[in-house]
Amino acid sequence: MEGQSVEELLAKAERDEAEKLQRITVQKELELEFDLGNLLASDRNPPTGLRHAGPTQEAELRALARDNTQLLINQLWQLPTERVEEALVARLPEPSTRLPREKPVPRPRPLTRWQQFARLKGIRPKKKTNLVWDEVSGQWRRRWGYQRARDDTKEWLIEVPGNADPMEDQFAKRIQAKKERVAKNELNRLRNLARAHKMQLPSAAGMHPTGHQSKEELGRAMQVAKVSTASVGRFQERLPKEKAPRGSGKKRKFQPLFGDFAAERKSQLEMLRVMNSKKPQLDITRATNKQMREEDQEEAAKRRKMSQKGKMNSGPPGLSGKRKGGQHQGGKRRK
Amino acid sequence: MRPLTEEETRVMFEKIAKYIGENLQLLVDRPDGTYCFRLHKDRVYYVSEKILKLAANISGDKLVSLGTCFGKFTKTHKFRLHITALDYLAPYAKYKVWIKPGAEQSFLYGNHVLKSGLGRITENTSQYQGVVVYSMADVPLSPLNLPRHIKEGEKLLLHHQEAN
Numbered sequence: 001m002e003g004q005s006v007e008e009l010l011a012k013a014e015r016d017e018a019e020k021l022q023r024i025t026v027q028k029e030l031e032l033e034f035d036l037g038n039l040l041a042s043d044r045n046p047p048t049g050l051r052h053a054g055p056t057q058e059a060e061l062r063a064l065a066r067d068n069t070q071l072l073i074n075q076l077w078q079l080p081t082e083r084v085e086e087a088l089v090a091r092l093p094e095p096s097t098r099l100p101r102e103k104p105v106p107r108p109r110p111l112t113r114w115q116q117f118a119r120l121k122g123i124r125p126k127k128k129t130n131l132v133w134d135e136v137s138g139q140w141r142r143r144w145g146y147q148r149a150r151d152d153t154k155e156w157l158i159e160v161p162g163n164a165d166p167m168e169d170q171f172a173k174r175i176q177a178k179k180e181r182v183a184k185n186e187l188n189r190l191r192n193l194a195r196a197h198k199m200q201l202p203s204a205a206g207m208h209p210t211g212h213q214s215k216e217e218l219g220r221a222m223q224v225a226k227v228s229t230a231s232v233g234r235f236q237e238r239l240p241k242e243k244a245p246r247g248s249g250k251k252r253k254f255q256p257l258f259g260d261f262a263a264e265r266k267s268q269l270e271m272l273r274v275m276n277s278k279k280p281q282l283d284i285t286r287a288t289n290k291q292m293r294e295e296d297q298e299e300a301a302k303r304r305k306m307s308q309k310g311k312m313n314s315g316p317p318g319l320s321g322k323r324k325g326g327q328h329q330g331g332k333r334r335k
Numbered sequence: 336m337r338p339l340t341e342e343e344t345r346v347m348f349e350k351i352a353k354y355i356g357e358n359l360q361l362l363v364d365r366p367d368g369t370y371c372f373r374l375h376k377d378r379v380y381y382v383s384e385k386i387l388k389l390a391a392n393i394s395g396d397k398l399v400s401l402g403t404c405f406g407k408f409t410k411t412h413k414f415r416l417h418i419t420a421l422d423y424l425a426p427y428a429k430y431k432v433w434i435k436p437g438a439e440q441s442f443l444y445g446n447h448v449l450k451s452g453l454g455r456i457t458e459n460t461s462q463y464q465g466v467v468v469y470s471m472a473d474v475p476l477s478p479l480n481l482p483r484h485i486k487e488g489e490k491l492l493l494h495h496q497e498a499n
Binding site: 254255264269271272 | 373
């Protein structure tokens with residue numbers, strides 16, 4: 001019995017091994033083409049098994065996919081491997097299939113103003129060294145940028161020129177000039193960019209007072225001036241009879257077009273329920289308002305009559321008619 | 336094109352509920368598909384989700400209409416119901432008024448209907464109630480508001496353009 005069971009076990013183990021091998025090895029007429037850099041396997045075998053299987057070919061397709069994936073993984077196991085932080089990693093070769101461009105070819109940009117000028121004049125860029133010898137610090141410094149060689153804003157001693165005002169701050173003057181140059185450069189860069197993308201820069205083209213401007217131009221200039229403050233015109237005073245500008249509030253945000261339809265429906269049904277439940281209450285309040293108004297009118301009429309009849313009587317009966325209070329407010333229809 | 340805001344939906348529902356009452360929730364929540372209200376150039380359209388998805392591909396300035404136009408919002412944000420909504424109001428109408436054939440033509444051309452031109456009317460119709468007018472052949476003609484109490488006299492029903 002034991003012998004038999006041992007034999008059975010051995011046979012079973014053999015069978016398992018054979019099955020595993022069968023799973024791992026796949027027979028194909030044509031060998032697959034592999035591009036391991038892209039993890040790509042191309043199967044050129046004609047799909048004879050699939051033609052006559054009919055519409056539901058799930059099992060055949062799945063078997064085919066399994067076979068091809070098995071072959072690909074067999075190839076991957078043959079690559080040189082290495083260990084990276086307790087994981088076995090295969091080093092993929094360079095991809096051999098060339099993938100097409102993801103984005104379209106960039107269109108040529110228009111030349112910047114300097115490039116146009118240089119082309120016109122035939123100016124070629126001179127080759128310059130990256131570093132320049134700086135006498136003051138005694139080291140090689142870069143030509144421009146951080147810690148550059150000749151930075152006139154960083155000088156500790158500036159001689160006041162003969163024709164300058166002695167009270168002027170020369171250091172501040174140099175820093176101001178630097179800021180202006182930077183701003184001018186930035187403006188030119190943005191202008192070049194706008195020209196490249198065919199956009200318009202916001203400019204003060206028609207805003208300078210000439211004396212010959214029309215009403216619309218003046219109005220536009222006034223609007224721009226109003227909005228060009230740090231708070232974008234929120235706290236600018238207006239003339240006594242000037243109207244507030246339209247559309248100066250925050251832009252309204254609407255729900256997206258295909259929001260959650262179920263949520264929309266739910267909120268609408270909820271609104272309907274609330275509306276239906278409130279309906280009778282509103283009628284009552286309206287009715288009470290009306291009633292009170294009528295009563296007030298009657299009282300007023302009565303008072304008038306009494307004052308007309310005779311001033312000898314005790315005069316108008318005091319402020320009993322003003323019944324404004326909780327009831328009224330409860331009855332008023334809230335927006 | 337955008338969905339309606341809370342305020343706009345409330346105004347619109349109040350208007351429609353005058354004619355169909357609680358049956359409005361049957362319009363909102365339909366068993367045979369998702370229908371929704373969308374606003375395009377101040378007009379409210381009742382459209383199924385499928386058609387809405389198709390219409391979203393058309394640019395706003397080229398889009399004329401989608402689904403059924405229920406009405407529009409005026410400049411002061413009041414909702415005005417249009418005759419194109421009749422197909423959806425008529426089946427759910429709570430109060431109906433039938434007018435005789437003789438008065439029908441006159442009504443359709445914009446005249447008032449006298450009490451003698453009235454064929455049938457649902458019971459318990461109160462004053463200033465929103466009703467749907469039918470012809471004697473049960474063809475819905477128009478929604479409108481009753482102007483005054485039925486018992487009183489002569490000039491009774493306003494024609495549909497004045498109803499809103």
